[in-house]
Amino acid sequence: MEKFTKLTGVAAPLPLVNIDTDMIIPKQFLKTIKRTGLGTALFHEMRTHEDGSENAEFVLNKPGYREAQILVAGDNFGCGSSREHAPWALLDFGIRVVISTSFADIFYNNCFKNGILPIVVSEAALEKLLDDANRGANATLTVDLEVQKIHGPDGGEISFEIDEFRKHCLLNGLDDIGLTLEKTAHIDAHEEEKAKTHPWH
Template identity: 55%
Template sequence: MEAFKKLTGIVGPVDRVNVDTDAIIPKQFLKRIERTGFGQFLFFEWRFDEAGKDNPAFALNQDRFKGASILLSRANFGCGSSREHAPWAILDYGFKVILASSYADIFYNNCFKNGILPIKLSEEQIEDLFQRTAANDGYELTVDLENKTISDSNGLNLAFDLDEHRRQFLLQGLDDIGLTLKHEDEITAYEQKNAARLFA
């Protein structure tokens, strides 16, 4: 997993509450066995019309949001089923940060396991960011995980809270397996000692 320290990127808005995992990655696309390739199906029912063409009413299809790496949404993001394909699709599309006022617990935890930084802000802060995004083409934010700040080029400076254990996961680019492997020497020593005791 890639380490995450600081990102400056375009903000892509999905101005909806209760965005569930079936909207993020519909069930008919869960047949792949790899973690990659899901980005093309992200928000499929909203991004495309019945003929499979881009829906111009959906914000992420607009040129001003092309290449966005920071996803802006509203309360209860990632609710619904526990499918880990949802963060896989978000990351594969190109988003590395999500900004919302609240998240479903399982989705929130799955983000950290896949190298995505989900940040919780107040509803007032989220609303302000939607307004700034609407008013400025190619609106960019800088997300600094080391200092736990969000800023823009117009004087915005927000602080955010994050559990230190999760922050370190991202800063070091670790998932659960990577964290375990940091203790490989101790694990090996224990196994050797235990084997010697059992077969002495």
């Protein structure tokens, strides 16, 4: 998993509440178990018209936000069914940070396991960040995980809280497999001792 330390990127405003995982990645795109290629289907029903043409009014289709790496969204982001494809699609598009006033628990946990930083802020802070994000190509935020701060384009600063263990995993690029591999020496030592004391196993 790619490490997350500090990110400076364009922030896209998506001030909708209750954006569920089916809106993030519709069910017809769940047939794959690959983590790549899903970015084109991100927010499919909002990004495209029924005839398959691009919806020019959707924020991520607008010129200033096509390379957005940060999403500033409304309350209860990621609710609905527990599909890991949702963070996969966000990451494949290029989104590394999602900011909201609250997240669905399963989606929130899945973000950390896939190298995405979900940040919970107050309603007042979200309003400020949405205002910053509405600046188009100038909507640049800097998210510094080490010091747990978001820096706005006008010099404003917002602090955020994060669990220390999850912070450690993101800073070091550790998913569940990476955490297990950190214990390789202990696992090998245990296996060697087991072979000596229980050779019939």
